[in-house]
């Protein structure tokens with residue numbers, strides 16, 4: 001079956017199951033894990049465990065109830081854009097099981113910031129009543145496909161403002177390969193305009209929210225140095241390292257003809273682990289391990305997660321690993337982290 005259809009079928013079934021109290025209880029018993037060594041305070045937020053779900057899985061904040069039952073410490077919704085958009089033509093999500101990888105060119109399909117704001121507000125109200133508010137929700141924000149790069153800062157500030165009261169932290173996404181020209185916004189001047197416009201609003205609030213930047217694993221060292229300097233200048237709370245890669249050289253088992261036939265898109269999963277770890281290691285060491293980093297890319301096991309934490313990550317996120325390993329992945333990683 002088409003992988004995108006499977007995604008929605010599986011998540012809808014899980015969400016429906018979690019609406020039945022006895023089944024929800026069984027799912028929570030099986031997948032949730034609580035232990036004081038897993039608890040962590042990062043950029044002023046208290047995480048019940050350091051294992052999160054990466055952006056793009058629950059783009060529209062539809063499945064937070066189900067995802068909280070699976071034991072995630074945090075979920076990053078989005079990427080959210082000001083206007084709803086349908087994304088790229090299907091098929092746009094491809095499984096490469098021999099390499100434990102995915103290639104996607106979704107193109108920021110999402111319901112738009114106002115619909116998502118409402119959904120998040122409803123979730124927050126409901127979660128407060130059933131006391132599952134311990135799930136931290138990050139808001140990953142982006143620009144619409146047809147917004148020119150010079151106007152991108154307006155899209156980012158609009159999304160930030162709209163979601164301010166309903167998201168716990170924010171991530172600026174300028175690193176997805178599937179919106180034409182987006183990654184050019186990782187250049188110093190363009191990025192400074194976006195980040196400083198957001199921080200202007202943020203620092204005017206009574207209690208500013210943590211603002212992070214998500215970067216691509218394909219940046220050069222000098223680009224990374226610019227970003228590190230900028231992170232300090234605009235007082236970022238952290239970085240998410242990394243997004244998917246446009247490189248294909250780490251694919252070993254999938255026949256080249258299949259890879260070519262799939263075409264453009266971001267590669268995630270096992271072939272991204274080393275590359276994202278290299279960038280993580282560089283940024284962590286250059287910032288003297290003081291800047292909180294969310295490690296993303298190629299995590300399937302507790303050892304993969306430990307590796308990122310050793311390199312300098314404070315928190316980690318799974319995505320492709322969740323697809324291949326199934327809903328027990330958080331429990332498995334948390335257990336491994338307790339027994340480290």
Ligand SMILES: Cc1cc2nc3c(=O)[nH]c(=O)nc-3n(C[C@H](O)[C@H](O)[C@H](O)COP(=O)(O)O)c2cc1C
Pocket residue numbers: 054055056057059078079093102104106108140173176214242243244268269270272296297298299317318319320321
């Ligand atoms: C189908 C798909 C859609 C994604 N959509 C987004 C997105 O909208 N915004 C974003 O910042 N990252 C997005 N990502 C990137 C993931 O959040 C994650 O950073 C990346 O897949 C690397 O982690 P992994 O190797 O564990 O999958 C997406 C990834 C996949 C596979």
